[in-house]
């Protein structure tokens with residue numbers, strides 16, 4: 521128990537310190553306090569649904585979410601960060617007239633330029649559309665594409681390190697880096713980290729990949745089918761260009777895990793599409809319209825899938841007769857095949873807007889004068905395995 525005099529002096533000290541602004545915060549005005557509170561509320565937070573890559577806190581370069589719903593990716597140290605920024609800037613430049621780059625835009629998250637924290641103007645982030653932003657229960661998977669995870673300028677040690685991480689990359693052409701899958705029976709997510717993808721062999725690859733499309737009750741064949749369409753569009757882009765090579769780049773898969781909400785969202789789709797150009801504040805951006813997808817599918821998908829089957833079979837011996845027959849029997853009307861899958865499911869499932877496949881991670885993109893055979897190989901291999909899953 522303190523003496524009354526001593527107690528008094530303690531109160532005095534606290535009061536004095538308060539009036540003098542002792543800890544630097546106590547003498548701010550109500551308006552300042554309010555604005556600081558608002559600023560805190562607007563501060564970016566770690567992206568809750570990140571499934572792979574650098575995580576926030578580890579070297580502080582993880583993905584963040586801006587309060588307007590966009591995703592913030594801190595620039596990595598040179599040359600990787602500037603390379604990725606240059607790539608996005610080039611593709612989304614207002615004056616861009618290059619038809620290949622313009623066609624590529626729809627396969628990337630939208631780019632909204634760079635962003636820096638107000639108090640750290642030198643810290644640079646890429647401001648990107650959140651590809652999973654409009655989904656209620658997004659199932660997300662990051663798949664690295666290509667036969668090589670290292671670029672042509674990588675040191676010998678770096679090359680060896682990458683090969684050691686997944687020696688099958690050269691043969692398989694893709695690697696699952698992480699996933700989270702919504703389970704309708706439990707209402708929770710199952711997540712898989714890098715080690716999951718690295719543990720997959722040629723034998724277990726199909727089952728390993730199929731897990732992304734299993735919601736605890738059923739295999740979401742509608743999501744597989746639509747993902748195939750979108751990969752085919754990306755493959756088509758790669759087959760038509762000879763100016764860029766991509767190393768250690770990924771495809772980000774997203775589909776709506778909640779069947780009920782998927783349905784509810786579809787009913788509001790007409791409205792959200794009208795707002796597509798509204799910018800980052802609009803979290804319901806829809807990138808590829810049905811008509812766009814259909815026009816390219818009719819020409820692209822059949823030949824691409826057929827070629828994919830022959831190509832991957834020839835190179836690595838994955839074989840499937842049923843797939844081959846199905847592909848041979850396919851007419852140019854790939855749309856109607858997919859529509860059947862959609863309509864068989866009758867209501868909630870199979871809506872195109874409930875599935876996304878976008879290219880991400882461009883820290884190792886290089887100019888070239890030949891087609892990107894490594895990436896094309898990876899896409900075809902991935903298509904082949906997805907088709908096999910559908911057939912089973």
Ligand SMILES: Nc1ncnc2c1ncn2[C@@H]1O[C@H](COP(=O)(O)OP(=O)(O)O)[C@@H](O)[C@H]1O
Pocket residue numbers: 569570571572573574575583591593629648649650651652660662698770772880881882883
């Ligand atoms: N535009 C985006 N929308 C939604 N999620 C994203 C987006 N970009 C990245 N992510 C999430 O962050 C992860 C890592 O992103 P990535 O660009 O590959 O970073 P890193 O260079 O660290 O590998 C992805 O696996 C994904 O989960």
Ligand SMILES: [Mg+2]
Pocket residue numbers: 572573770881
């Ligand atoms: Mg990555």
